[in-house]
Amino acid sequence: MSHSSPSERLNLLSFSGNVKVLHLSWLAFFLCFFAWFSHAPLLMAIADSLALTPDQVKTLLILNVALTIPARMIIGMLTDKYGPRLTFSALLAIGSIPCFVFALADSFAQAAIARFFMGFIGAGFVIGIRMVSEWFPARHLGTAEGVYGGWGNFGSAAGAICLPTIALMFGGEDGWRYAIGLTGVIALLYSAIYYNSVTDTPKGATYFKPKKIGAMEVTSSGDFLLLMLMKLPMYGALALLTWKLSPAEAGLLNQFWTWAIYIFLAALYLLELKKTWSINREVFSAPPAPIHRYKFKQVAILNLLYFATFGSELAVISMLPLFFFETFSLDPVKAGLVASAYSFMNLVSRPTGGMLSDKYGRKLVLMILVAGLAGGYLLMAQIGESWPLYLAVGAAMLCSFFVQAGAGAVFAVVPLIKRRLTGQIAGMTGAYGNVGAVFFLTVLTLVDYHTFFLVIAGTAVFSFLILLLMEEPEGHMVEVMPDGSVSLIDVA
Known part of the structure; x- marks a missing residue:
């Protein structure tokens, strides 16, 4: 350091x-x-x-x-x-x-x-x-x-x-x-x-590893139940992808393989439940001292925020060229170029979200960005062929700023929860971004563009309400050194 x-x-x-x-x-x-x-x-x-x-x-x-x-x-x-x-x-x-x-x-x-x-x-x-x-x-x-x-x-x-x-x-x-x-x-x-x-x-610093490997550690019985609940949408997204390939939809998997995958996913969830229980069962009988606890609630909230921010980003990047192509009758090359304005913003927006978090506080910045995200998608839901193209591109770029800065602000909090579990927390939150993308792209196959943007805006409003429950990281994360002494890592 x-x-x-x-x-x-x-x-x-x-x-x-x-x-x-x-x-x-x-x-x-x-x-x-x-x-x-x-x-x-x-x-x-x-x-x-x-x-x-x-x-x-x-x-x-x-x-x-x-x-x-x-x-x-x-x-x-x-x-x-x-x-x-x-x-x-x-x-x-x-x-x-x-x-x-x-x-x-x-x-x-x-x-x-x-x-x-x-x-x-x-x-x-x-x-x-x-x-x-x-x-x-x-x-x-x-x-x-x-x-x-x-x-x-x-x-x-x-x-x-x-x-x-x-x-x-x-x-x-x-x-x-x-x-x-x-x-x-x-x-x-x-x-x-x-x-x-x-x-x-850095030279001389300790790399803290999880005590046990194979499932995420939690530090209270309530957190265990919340962890298993938060796992379900991840399996749901994989089941949704399977359905997209099934005879009912694209027809690329036959009925046998479709059911085989569904059964495999259910078995995998039960296996993960068993593994998570074996790693965490002592929190039910002998929970760790308060100093060693972390709140899984924080992880769950960040998962939902990343679902709304990065999940919508991935989905919108996939559909935006087609949206501009159909709405403004552009040729495919021009539509692709215009749509790329949305992802170009990442170079600046994501670092800006992180920087604002460092400066003005993690929770406040997230609240402003998630509110902006909801507004941005409400605005995009209004885009129609009567709009001048430059205004539509401007709206997309404004919206993408809030989406990507929001994603940056989420990952300004992720490493401040529990140091030795940072990879797993980042893995779960990151996976929720993909779950969001699968969810929103599935919604897109069922509704028109206007409704698609409204669904994302609604998800952002819901995320904003959940965000009110998040606690600002303060004080220290506590980790145990190899020799048994306690190490305090600043999070403020």
């Missing part, structure tokens, strides 16, 4: 100490998203090359995000146990394999399997949250996490900008294969660079 005076500014232009770790970490996350969404800008070429039907293309998009929900939980646990340096390097290296498999695919089945496993690399976000929390003091944490999330997130937009050009440079009908294969090569190379350039903590 740096012993600088509280007034000292965070110098993002430096490349030493904790800022160096921040830059190396957001770049690792950037490459995860670069590889994860590499197929999106090349879909037309891929569909032509593999002779895919429109339904198969949609299936690839669903498969790409399906595994990310459980992956974020698993990667969160691995990060807490093995440290972010090893976990991030391993994820980039292993994540390069589905890139190569996809690049070499010559059938829909091969492409689908590669895309499904590609969802794992989308969980990279969680790892850096823990890494950054180890290196930055509470007063700079929101800003640092915001830069990490905002700049790393830009990987998907960077892919959309440069991968089609790379595919053209290689030329021919296999251009897309070279472009996607290249993302795998870059991820593989960077995994070695990252491993050799960072450490889990």
Whole structure:
């Protein structure tokens, strides 16, 4: 931990100490998203090359995000146990394999399997949250996490900008294969660079690990029940994705496989219940001393806020090009460019949300941003063909500022709950963003654009009311050192 005076500014232009770790970490996350969404800008070429039907293309998009929900939980646990340096390097290296498999695919089945496993690399976000929390003091944490999330997130937009050009440079009908294969090569190379350039903590600091691995620790019986309740929507989202692929919808799974997956998800939930009980059963008979407790309620509230912020962001990014295309009769290229204004905002908005949290208090800033989010989506619900295009783009950008700054402000609180569980808390909150995306995109298949935006605005209002229950982080997080002594970590 740096012993600088509280007034000292965070110098993002430096490349030493904790800022160096921040830059190396957001770049690792950037490459995860670069590889994860590499197929999106090349879909037309891929569909032509593999002779895919429109339904198969949609299936690839669903498969790409399906595994990310459980992956974020698993990667969160691995990060807490093995440290972010090893976990991030391993994820980039292993994540390069589905890139190569996809690049070499010559059938829909091969492409689908590669895309499904590609969802794992989308969980990279969680790892850096823990890494950054180890290196930055509470007063700079929101800003640092915001830069990490905002700049790393830009990987998907960077892919959309440069991968089609790379595919053209290689030329021919296999251009897309070279472009996607290249993302795998870059991820593989960077995994070695990252491993050799960072450490889990500053010199002399302790890396706190969970006492037990396999499920999240809670510190009261009420928290145990709340944890199991908060797990349900994650299984619900996976069941919803299964239904989207079932005979009732896209028809890409037959009835046997559909039911097999439903039964598997139910069994998995019961297994997780059993595992969580075995790790936490003593809180029912002998709860820990008050000093060692944390409130899972805080995690549950952040989950719902991320559902509304990042969940809506992912959903809106997916549908916005089509929305502008249909509402304003633009050509597809122009519609895509106009819609990209929404995700471009991430570079500034997410760090701003974190910075405001550091400065003016976590809860107050979240309340303002979530209220702005509700207003932003109410405004977007009013957009129609009578609007001038520049006003519609302005409304989308205003809305996206609140959405992304809100996501940044959520992750300004996540690392301040319980240090040794930061990876798991970030994993669960991050997974809720994907759950939100699945929920909102499913809503979109059932209603018109106007109602879709109103549903998100309604979710934001509900989140605002839940947010009133959140407590401002203050005082210290308590962790036990390997020698049994108690370590206090500032959260204010």
